[in-house]
Amino acid sequence: MNWENVKKYKLAYLYIAPAFIVMGLVVIYPFVYNLTISFSDMNLLNFQHWSIVGFQQYIAVFTDPIFYSTLLKTVLWTAFNLFFHVTIGVSLAILLNRPLKYKALFRTILVLPWAIPQVIVALTWRGMFNNEFGAINLILKSLGLGMVDWLSTPVGAFAACLITNIWLGFPFMMVIALGGLQSIPQELYEAADIDGAGRLQKLKHITLPLLRPVMIPAITLGVIWTFNNFNVIWLVSNGGEPSDSTHILVSYVYKAIFTSYRYGYSAALSMVIFGILFIFGVQFIKRSKGTEAVY
């Protein structure tokens, strides 16, 4: 970067300056601040007079068995969610991608879970999972099935969070897949018909391979969002109930900040979460360049 260039693009820098000042204020500065705190011993009592203690907080993170169990739960949470988001979303897109009666109506209703504010979705599902008066158990009962202790057992509460998040996440994948399907040339299917290919063969050899490049960026975004999805876990399980058993990493950090006031430790754990996602993101960009070369 030389000074001549900077002068030449003065106007460009002027255009981006306001956005980057605000970003700097709210994103970059806190990031640097968080990084600093992560090397400190800051907590509620000493947060005016803290001191740098080196990697102590990171060591505390990596030697805590809860970190590993929570990480495992976060990975499972992300994998389950993405598996169902993509399977349901792509299936619905394939079903919708044909002349149908009431197609627009179906599409509108199926996008609904994505359109409703996430807070409302989470709080409403929490109500529906109520053991006694919630709709889910009432439906199970009317079907002659047993009632489930959703919110009062660790497995039940985690399942409740999972169901809520699967419900609100599949429309995004559906809409992306619909866009992808529309860009697949019709001739490919016609040629396959002439060759006598069946429905499953066309799905396996045309539709799914050609959807891949569209779905991979969407899945990457989905992984990042789901890994960090605080709202659903926190609001459905009401802050990790029962007894902090439903936490994923991000809600565990929140709890460490606002109920145990372990600021240094929390900051270090936030950095670790970011590190995990950053490595994932870089891997993705490398691999997607690989996929571009294939298609």
Added chain:
Amino acid sequence: MATNKKDSTAYLILVYSMLIFMSLVSIYPVLRVINISLRPEGALLSTSLALIPDNASFDNFIRLFTESGFLIWLRNSLLVAAVVTTVGVTLASTAGYAFSRYNFPGHKVGMIALLTTQMFPVTMLLLPLFLILVKLNLYNSFLGLIIAYSATALPFTVWQMKGFYDTIPISLEEAARIDGANQFQTFYKIILPLSKPALVITALFSFMSAWSEYLVAAVILTKKELFTLPIGLKHFQANLASDWGLYAAGALLMSIPVVLLFMLLSKWLVSGLTLGSVKG
């Protein structure tokens, strides 16, 4: 897959039944909220699964407006979202333009930096933000909230605006320059008017993200009269027995405008997303 002439009736029945089943799953929670919002007092904890409750009434809505803080929270939410929208559109339209038109040093780093912020766990920004706001005494004020919201929506809206500007031919600007317009005039008089659709989407996206945000507001605002709608509604939810109907009525009123906007815009939101991620 328009080759459905050969589709058997059995296959079509399968397609429709799967679509109908998933549509029911999608719409059921909404119907449930409508049902709860219409329940008369004393029937809130009913175990009926009927679509419209017996003795349906609008009592919850009336109580919501007259006895709860709903109107104040609505005003707070509207105020915050309106300011965030104005700031967001201004910043995203200018920054997106620079990223689209100039290959300045730092161009690529800037775009990637914007993407990287999406990987930050919310706690990484929340803890410093919380400490800073306490120190600056911006605690319990909308200013902190507005700054935070404006910044968090920016990465997406900047990418989205850049993607749209990329589709406007540069020759239009060159023609205007020949006619004597300066660089700023071409942006202001040629490009911005052409970008109305993208500006509308950026505005609505900023609005919706501010309207629905829960966590930052929950940390910054502790006084009931300063609540925005999401924390206000969460507050109702704490008391299942008495406030459940108020929650349902409030949830409906808060959701209807954004759901309608979303339906109108979902197509463009997605093209913004895919442009952003594919062209990275």
